[in-house]
Amino acid sequence: MVFWKRLFNNTTPATTSQYPQFPGELVEVSKDGSGQSQIVFSTDRDIDLYELEELCDSVGWARRPLRKVKKALDFSFLVGSMWEIRGNRRRLIGFARATSDHAFNATIWDVVVHPSYQKKGLGKLLMKYMIKKLRSEDISNITLFADPQVIDFYRRLGFMLDPEGIKGMFWYPD
Amino acid sequence: MVFWKRLFNNTTPATTSQYPQFPGELVEVSKDGSGQSQIVFSTDRDIDLYELEELCDSVGWARRPLRKVKKALDFSFLVGSMWEIRGNRRRLIGFARATSDHAFNATIWDVVVHPSYQKKGLGKLLMKYMIKKLRSEDISNITLFADPQVIDFYRRLGFMLDPEGIKGMFWYPD
Ligand SMILES: CC(C)(COP(=O)(O)OP(=O)(O)OC[C@H]1O[C@@H](n2cnc3c(N)ncnc32)[C@H](O)[C@@H]1OP(=O)(O)O)[C@@H](O)C(=O)NCCC(=O)NCCS
Ligand SMILES: CC(C)(COP(=O)(O)OP(=O)(O)OC[C@H]1O[C@@H](n2cnc3c(N)ncnc32)[C@H](O)[C@@H]1OP(=O)(O)O)[C@@H](O)C(=O)NCCC(=O)NCCS
Numbered sequence: 272m273v274f275w276k277r278l279f280n281n282t283t284p285a286t287t288s289q290y291p292q293f294p295g296e297l298v299e300v301s302k303d304g305s306g307q308s309q310i311v312f313s314t315d316r317d318i319d320l321y322e323l324e325e326l327c328d329s330v331g332w333a334r335r336p337l338r339k340v341k342k343a344l345d346f347s348f349l350v351g352s353m354w355e356i357r358g359n360r361r362r363l364i365g366f367a368r369a370t371s372d373h374a375f376n377a378t379i380w381d382v383v384v385h386p387s388y389q390k391k392g393l394g395k396l397l398m399k400y401m402i403k404k405l406r407s408e409d410i411s412n413i414t415l416f417a418d419p420q421v422i423d424f425y426r427r428l429g430f431m432l433d434p435e436g437i438k439g440m441f442w443y444p445d
Numbered sequence: 446m447v448f449w450k451r452l453f454n455n456t457t458p459a460t461t462s463q464y465p466q467f468p469g470e471l472v473e474v475s476k477d478g479s480g481q482s483q484i485v486f487s488t489d490r491d492i493d494l495y496e497l498e499e500l501c502d503s504v505g506w507a508r509r510p511l512r513k514v515k516k517a518l519d520f521s522f523l524v525g526s527m528w529e530i531r532g533n534r535r536r537l538i539g540f541a542r543a544t545s546d547h548a549f550n551a552t553i554w555d556v557v558v559h560p561s562y563q564k565k566g567l568g569k570l571l572m573k574y575m576i577k578k579l580r581s582e583d584i585s586n587i588t589l590f591a592d593p594q595v596i597d598f599y600r601r602l603g604f605m606l607d608p609e610g611i612k613g614m615f616w617y618p619d
Pocket of ligand 2: 565566594
């Protein structure tokens with residue numbers, strides 16, 4: 272974890288305007304054996320659908336028709352992506368998106384960090400980035416549906432189960 | 446309950462094209478002492494915000510800025526309303542809306558039936574109308590967040606709590 276130098280909680284996040292090839296916010300700088308790399312967050316929707324599919328494959332999610340994935344990105348309120356940048360190569364290493372009524376509520380879906388980058392604090396940074404973006408749009412009720420194995424991950428971020436007994440419910444076609 | 450004549454499960458719902466003043470689907474016809482009335486469902490977004498506020502007031506919900514309510518209606522994927530029509534008078538008696546990514550997921554919010562019209566099966570019809578509309582748009586994952594006192598209401602409609610341990614979680618600003 273100390274491996275990563277945090278820039279996220281600085282007053283103004285460093286932008287990547289110095290990296291004109293990529294619109295986003297520079298959040299992490301790390302140095303390892305193979306030279307410097309940056310972790311950059313972005314809300315740009317122009318994501319290669321095959322690269323996104325590969326990321327989702329890497330955590331074992333079922334494949335979805337790319338046509339529908341494209342539509343879901345277009346109609347999400349917020350699309351957050353996390354990239355590792357080395358020189359002029361970039362790699363999609365994390366993703367999340369949120370639906371919203373643009374006024375009161377947002378619901379976060381499809382949170383994922385590539386297994387090679389998990390357990391370094393990056394999932395937490397990605398979620399904080401999503402919350403910051405939603406808050407900056409004046410959304411105050413942020414919800415999500417958590418798989419049982421990640422409830423504690425979200426709880427550490429301040430998400431609550433069943434506040435005042437409110438419960439998530441699901442309807443699927445027969 | 447027998448008071449209402451159900452038209453909802455007919456193959457093609459009767460439309461109110463015979464009532465040109467109102468775009469919607471005729472769902473119920475009832476006769477009581479004061480003459481015939483129709484219950485009509487609509488997805489028209491052109492709802493008087495004051496009339497909606499009155500409906501929400503009637504079940505004790507906290508007031509919300511009308512400017513934000515307007516925005517939320519504009520950016521909801523589906524807005525369902527339920528009206529009682531007597532002669533050429535119409536009254537808003539039920540409401541629900543859904544956010545969505547237009548592809549996979551929808552989340553239903555703000556389900557309400559006016560207290561004078563509750564416990565007659567109309568809330569159930571309103572929810573079936575919402576589900577039907579979402580299904581017709583090929584949305585298969587319908588979710589909502591239920592207050593504790595209405596969990597059974599949704600359960601009767603086929604909504605499940607925690608399928609495979611998935612749980613709804615909430616984040617609010619401090
Ligand atoms: C869930 C996921 C996004 C977490 O990403 P990550 O980068 O590994 O998480 P972080 O390293 O930022 O962890 C942040 C904190 O949560 C904890 N945490 C991470 N995963 C956890 C888990 N599955 N259960 C409990 N705690 C977890 C970490 O220990 C860390 O705790 P700390 O702040 O006390 O150090 C990632 O594991 C993933 O993509 N999983 C597969 C897809 C998935 O299940 N997505 C969620 C669907 S609802
Ligand atoms: C919840 C609400 C929409 C239900 O509307 P309604 O028109 O009274 O419901 P219906 O008459 O269609 O009831 C359908 C079925 O659910 C049952 N039901 C209704 N309200 C219920 C409740 N609060 N708890 C348990 N069961 C309930 C009915 O008995 C009926 O059962 P049946 O099919 O076996 O006969 C309405 O009570 C309401 O607007 N409440 C205030 C606002 C609110 O709480 N909204 C939900 C926020 S999450």
